[in-house]
Amino acid sequence: MDKKIFAAEEPCERLDVFVASALGVTRSAAKKLIEEGNVLLCGAPAKASHAVAAGDEVCAEIPAPQTLDLTPQDIPIDIVYEDDDIAVVNKPQGLTVHAGSGNLTGTLVNALLYRLKSLSSINGVVRPGIVHRIDKDTSGLLVVAKNDAAHLSLSAQIADKTCAREYLALCEGLFKEDAGRVETYIGRHPTDRVRMAVVPKEKGRYAATNFEVEARYRSGFTLVRFRLETGRTHQIRVHCRYLGYPIVGDPVYGSKRQRFKLDGQLLHACRLSLTHPKTGQRMTFEAPLPDYFKKVLDTLEREGRL
DSSP: OEEEEEEOSSOBSOHHHHHHHHHTOOHHHHHHHHHTTOEEETTEEOOTTOOBOTTOEEEEEEOOOOOOOOOOOOOOOEEEEEOSSEEEEEEOTTOOSSOBTTBOSSSHHHHHHHHOSOOOOTTTTTSTTBSSOOOTTOEEEEEEESSHHHHHHHHHHHHTTOSEEEEEEEEESOOSSSEEEEEEEEEEOSSOTTSEEEOOGGGSEEEEEEEEEEEEETTTEEEEEEEESSOOTTHHHHHHHHHTOOBTTOTTTSOSSOSSOOSSOOEEEEEEEEEOTTTOOEEEEEOOOOHHHHHHHHHHHHHOBO
8 A cells, every 4th residue: 555644734614625735636535535444633543524733743554556457349439529638428328327346347337448548546446537437327517527626626616516417307297386406415235225305404415406397298207307416326317316306217206107118217418517627628428318208308399288
């Protein structure tokens, strides 16, 4: 391991924030180091939320890079924008973003390794370039970092809520409100560890989602635009379930009986706005709804809106 020792020159409200700044890594990476016992505050283990006082010594041991052979694969992907620092991809439904346990092929990362000359290394060998994710069966836009400086900038924008992410979803039922905001805490489901759920504050992480109704259909469905403020696992899907309007086609949080034959939820990351890490230019990207999504909406349009 590579050991680094820092003396805090000024107080910091959280240990993970201090470590992230000192090591030049993302806050999630710093938190992982702390949770794995690789960070000592004044010679003792501490929680990520622990405050750092001026003069405190922080010792961080960075594990040696993991050796893992991820194979570049010629998987067709839609790169809607690319330069030396970032790439924006319109991910299709059914494509996993990065490798997991026992699954080292057939992912977006495998495709990126084949298509792009460089990717950031901050998230390790399993998730090179990946700044944020969207679920396997969710389609749409995500930004990829091609170097570590770009990765840090994009991660900061997401944390500061200056990276705007919008989704369109078709939900079961008719939303009562035309617009609103959902604020909850999301964590692992208490009995089903595969699922996420709205949980008490002490057991979850803060999650905020804004929504606006686009259309209501006579057959009992609502097309909704969602704007993320946070990016918790399955956030929009969990919030839709919590509100009582699960997303059509969702195999985990949706109704067991589905009218349409689908391979996953009708949830699409349709719009992404960010500030370019190097030029400072504000950039906005949009991705049209996939054909299977439009086909369902065409059917509902023929049945009529409310």
